[in-house]
Amino acid sequence: MPALKVPKREAEPVKRKLKSLGIYDGKRRPRREGDFVLLPVVGDEMVRSLGYEVLPVELPLRPERQIYKNLESVLAEKLSEDELRHLRRYDIVGDIAVVQIPPELEHRVDDIVWGLRKVHPFIRVVAQKGFHEGKFRIRDYSIIWGEKRLETIHRENGVEIKVDLSRVFFNPRMKGERYRLAQLVRDGERVLVPFAGVLPYALVIARYRRVKITAVELNREAYELGLENIELNRKRLKGEIEFIHGDAFEVLPELPTYDRVISPTPRGIDALALTLSKAERWLHYYDFVGEAEIENFRRRIIEECSSQGKECEVRVKKVSDFKPHVFKVCADVVVR
Numbered sequence: 001m002p003a004l005k006v007p008k009r010e011a012e013p014v015k016r017k018l019k020s021l022g023i024y025d026g027k028r029r030p031r032r033e034g035d036f037v038l039l040p041v042v043g044d045e046m047v048r049s050l051g052y053e054v055l056p057v058e059l060p061l062r063p064e065r066q067i068y069k070n071l072e073s074v075l076a077e078k079l080s081e082d083e084l085r086h087l088r089r090y091d092i093v094g095d096i097a098v099v100q101i102p103p104e105l106e107h108r109v110d111d112i113v114w115g116l117r118k119v120h121p122f123i124r125v126v127a128q129k130g131f132h133e134g135k136f137r138i139r140d141y142s143i144i145w146g147e148k149r150l151e152t153i154h155r156e157n158g159v160e161i162k163v164d165l166s167r168v169f170f171n172p173r174m175k176g177e178r179y180r181l182a183q184l185v186r187d188g189e190r191v192l193v194p195f196a197g198v199l200p201y202a203l204v205i206a207r208y209r210r211v212k213i214t215a216v217e218l219n220r221e222a223y224e225l226g227l228e229n230i231e232l233n234r235k236r237l238k239g240e241i242e243f244i245h246g247d248a249f250e251v252l253p254e255l256p257t258y259d260r261v262i263s264p265t266p267r268g269i270d271a272l273a274l275t276l277s278k279a280e281r282w283l284h285y286y287d288f289v290g291e292a293e294i295e296n297f298r299r300r301i302i303e304e305c306s307s308q309g310k311e312c313e314v315r316v317k318k319v320s321d322f323k324p325h326v327f328k329v330c331a332d333v334v335v336r
């Protein structure tokens with residue numbers, strides 16, 4: 001597949017232009033090479049008229065595109081190639097398919113629902129997602145097919161998680177992250193999870209490790225579902241979970257310190273100083289950071305460590321794409 005070699009500072013406007021001309025290949029990731037960016041384009045004569053070098057490179061598919069492959073091949077018999085290019089990644093939460101339908105595909109909703117039901121015959125609801133809102137980070141949804149509910153039981157990493165998407169935050173894409181953290185934790189640790197939601201991190205860790213976890217959540221509905229989730233999984237859990245309803249900024253100062261703190265921080269909240277102050281050995285701090293800001297973010301954590309009299313090693317890992325050039329990241333902090 002061809003790619004356009006564009007100087008870094010021109011990448012964003014050129015990308016916008018390619019999109020408006022319908023020749024940007026959004027299924028593939030752009031790649032930075034020194035002072036240039038390789039932008040994925042679809043093979044079209046127009047590409048050559050833009051005045052940039054065109055290279056034959058295999059830019060990798062975006063991961064979210066890969067999970068669409070099955071749906072794409074089912075829908076290939078109904079949608080045109082151009083329409084297929086507008087398909088977005090979707091999620092399966094329990095028996096609910098959560099989709100995003102861009103304006104270019106609004107007339108194809110019935111076909112998309114048909115395709116989803118063919119690929120996932122067990123789904124009972126198809127919901128279109130809006131944006132996360134408010135301090136509880138709850139998304140706005142509209143049900144476009146099936147039963148009129150957003151409550152379901154989601155299975156991941158050997159646990160069952162009851163969620164109600166209309167009342168609580170839940171992100172199935174963090175499954176790999178939860179597994180990664182559960183593998184880092186050792187039996188016997190005391191773990192603190194502020195911003196705990198319906199307890200996905202706590203449940204997965206307690207499923208695999210004999211640990212004592214204290215979790216804190218402010219949204220009463222998430223807290224109550226979390227308590228139900230502890231009962232639902234009681235027989236599977238090796239570890240113990242204590243769940244506190246309250247504001248992390250009020251509750252944490254009253255708590256002792258822990259071996260490990262895991263902070264799935266809500267977007268826009270700065271809980272670094274607070275969570276670090278509770279970590280004796282490890283902190284896993286999630287945040288949203290622009291590509292160019294990652295090094296500053298790492299330095300800010302090291303400075304916070306010094307101001308708390310701690311010596312830390314910090315690694316920042318990109319967890320998922322959030323928007324162009326902005327990532328959800330996890331800072332893995334080891335306190336020496």
Ligand SMILES: C[S@@+](CC[C@H](N)C(=O)[O-])C[C@H]1O[C@@H](n2cnc3c(N)ncnc32)[C@H](O)[C@@H]1O
Nearest residue numbers: 135136169195196197217218219247248264266
């Ligand atoms: C990004 S979500 C993460 C939820 C959960 N850990 C997960 O991964 O599904 C952040 C959570 O923090 C909760 N929250 C927001 N402000 C809070 C606060 N001041 N104290 C405790 N929890 C809070 C929200 O209700 C939400 O459930």
